[in-house]
Amino acid sequence: MATMTENQIHGLSESFTREEYNSQEIFNDEMQKIYGTNWCFAGLCESLNKIGDRLVVDIGSESILILRNRDGELRAFYNVCQHRGSNLCDASGSGFGAAITCPYHSWSYSLEGALVATPLHEKDSIDRETLHLKSVQVDQWQGCIFVSLDPNTKPLLEWLDEHYSRPRELEKFEMSSLVNAGTTVDEVSANWKVLAENYSECLHCAVVHPELVDLVPVYKTGKTIQDDRKDWGVSLADGKTSLSHKQNESLALLPSMEDLDEYSVFGAFVYPNMLVDISPTVAVLTRYVPRSPTHTTIFTDYLFPKSVVDDKSLDLEPTISFSDMVNQQDIAVCERVQRGVASRSFIRAYHTKMERYCHQLILRYRSEIN
Ligand code: FES
Ligand SMILES: [Fe+2]
Incomplete structure (x- = not known):
């Protein structure tokens, strides 16, 4: 169990330090102890x-x-x-x-x-x-x-079961049946942990992602999950059918989406380097490749049902470009953070209670790196 610090009592818990976002020595240690073991x-x-x-x-x-x-x-x-x-x-x-x-x-x-x-x-x-x-x-x-x-290492499924983000609950969407319609690659001037923290909270969503929160109103409240749903799904706004610039498209839904009462999105951070984002018509898979303390390459794949990818009359661009727009919005704020955490005035970052998944990230990181 982590010990409660004074800052946690006052509503804040300690995040990473300036050195942890910038030091080559710490980065090398992470590559051995985190990327070299998970x-x-x-x-x-x-x-x-x-x-x-x-x-x-x-x-x-x-x-x-x-x-x-x-x-x-x-x-x-x-x-x-x-x-x-x-x-x-x-x-x-x-x-x-x-x-x-x-x-x-x-x-x-x-x-x-x-x-x-x-x-x-x-x-x-x-x-x-x-x-x-x-x-x-x-x-x-x-x-x-x-x-x-x-x-x-322990078996992959056992390892997946230990994640607080419960990635195996996404198996119902049968990602192995989907087909990749394209990959985008972004070279990002930010530490991989800045990206992971950013993904783990939605306090920034209303400010940074106005188009996304119009489609997913719960995100406006800073929450990443919906209190009245036990499946960790988050409902789209009334009348919205997909995360796309174009609504009511004729794209087939992902497996199991038909079974839900509402059009919904799901997500999981698979520590240390994978994001899984499921929405009604597309599964977006993100892979972080840390290059240095201040540089990460992000690969993003856009997976659709095979029937959708095979049908050349369907236009996937509104869906892919919507996801890419959100990605670019995140990249811009993460690069802004990286510039700030390099300042000699900066000592460490903090999480509030609403950033509880960031705190989970810290706990796991500390258990592996110390
Ligand atoms: S064959 Fe000589 S280094 Fe590979
Ligand atoms: Fe974001």
Whole structure:
């Protein structure tokens, strides 16, 4: 249990310090102790459809190579050649075939990570067995790939069950049945924790997101959940049917949306690097990739039912651009915060009781980083 501080008694609890938002040393520690131990969202299963398809992602301070093997299973390795350490693959994509060939001396590995070719050397002149790629834990949930650099990590579902945001309650929306209609990439001048705190509260919503709160009136009150609903859903305003610039579109609803009494939105922060935002017609998945204490890359995927993506007569732009508009509004305030927390006058941030999910973030962070 966290001890109650004086500031909590007076309605405030302590958030991160200036150093925690800016220090390279603390950032390095986070990459080891948080990104190096938790399961991290790494991408979509649909991007690895065929044997040999590759996903190259940064997890913490490591480059990781994720593949689909000959049995259709996911495999993940440190993206490091065992000869003299060159990074193996630069790009994600298809069409590379079933061998991983190092661009330095052309040594090749199988999709299982075994060293299978060493040009200019007799086959038996090298003990290839000892030079297997170093593997990494990989699993999938709801069509999403997760990687853990901790070989002793707990199973993914058990780990998901420990999140205060209850991401597994979103399984009813069957995200693995959805298809990605596009990905946006934002380079953001803010610490990943500034972004995570911002996502975890809605005190800013009425000020920063006027279009969003028109569609989701509860957000005007600063609350992220609706007191009279037990399913953690939040109802759209009367007559509103989606989070989109255009209402009453002919887009199919996500699975299970029909079963709800009202058009609704749901969300979960899957600590440390994933946001899941479900609304009537689209599931938006966000992935943070921390680059430095003051820089984070944000990847955002927009998932719709397959029938919607396949129907080229449907216009998804009003839905995607609405979500992107909200994202850009958040990015602007987070960059503003990052500039402020770099000031020598700034000591630490605080949370009020209405920012209770931010406080949950702090508790988890402190349990892992100290
Ligand atoms: S470093 Fe990869 S083949 Fe030499
Ligand atoms: Fe926001």
